[in-house]
Ligand SMILES: NC(=O)C1=CN([C@@H]2O[C@H](COP(=O)(O)OP(=O)(O)OC[C@H]3O[C@@H](n4cnc5c(N)ncnc54)[C@H](O)[C@@H]3O)[C@@H](O)[C@H]2O)C=CC1
């Protein structure tokens with residue numbers, strides 16, 4: 001019987017997991033794909049109809065039915081690569097019952113753009129400290145890429161970061177395809193924190209739009225956002241990086257301007273007067289930046305970086321401050 005060279009388990013059932021299943025399937029290298037999601041109804045639907053009923057439902061799923069399951073332990077056991085797509089706020093819950101021994105020897109790729117609440121750790125730190133995953137086995141996948149455009153096969157660029165760039169290149173070989181190009185990086189901290197922060201700036205961008213600011217102001221907001229992002233990642237992990245690269249500036253731009261952005265949509269609703277609860281209920285999707293801004297507020301107590309945009313978003317979402325007034329104060333600080 002043929003044994004594929006690599007076995008990759010996609011973990012999560014949302015838009016990005018579905019897009020990543022498609023990307024992997026459309027890459028023709030020898031590998032076997034497995035898929036875990038918590039929703040048993042969705043698994044049954046995929047078994048019968050080969051489409052995810054809840055997210056990117058137009059995408060035809062090319063993974064064999066026997067490889068799609070709600071049993072996380074069994075899926076992990078069969079794979080050598082795990083590709084994580086569960087929003088950070090639900091990662092601990094998803095990993096209930098999973099032990100460090102279950103992850104021993106696995107190569108783990110985080111496609112998550114968030115911070116684990118309470119722990120206030122980015123995914124690499126969380127897996128390292130709670131599951132003994134060595135950084136040499138950890139990869140991050142990020143960059144400006146909306147799941148909705150993957151479904152449409154629009155050309156996109158993704159950055160794959162790892163301390164072991166040969167490992168990043170190996171994974172890239174299984175990931176790139178006719179509409180996905182990959183870029184290799186060794187900056188896991190900058191890539192992870194950059195993705196976390198851009199979600200918060202997308203919320204700020206949406207709030208501004210919601211309260212009535214125009215494109216002129218948004219351009220100033222985003223040019224301040226990239227400088228704020230640069231200050232923070234330089235404080236956390238000071239290496240020589242070019243913040244204009246796609247994984248940092250590119251991701252910030254797509255999320256701040258795209259019609260597909262979850263975080264911008266959420267921010268826009270907040271700017272228009274929705275409460276956090278009602279905005280979340282209105283969306284079937286998760287705005288990571290909502291959880292991240294609270295975690296970042298805690299993390300930054302250590303670094304004390306000047307972050308007026310994150311501070312304004314935190315005040316609006318967690319201290320019930322008026323979006324219009326906070327943005328008016330923020331506008332006085334921008335340059
Ligand atoms: N959607 C995109 O274009 C991209 C998303 N990402 C990242 O991928 C990760 C997953 O996001 P998406 O797939 O976009 O999410 P989504 O908003 O499309 O789907 C939500 C996901 O969260 C799960 N979920 C919702 N409530 C839950 C709960 N109470 N407990 C456990 N799970 C729950 C759902 O089952 C679903 O899998 C996030 O970190 C996001 O930042 C990264 C790049 C692109």
Ligand SMILES: O=C(CO)COP(=O)(O)O
Pocket residue numbers: 113143144145146147199202251254255256258260261262263264
């Ligand atoms: O990270 C993403 C695209 O690169 C998706 O997040 P948003 O949907 O909030 O833009």
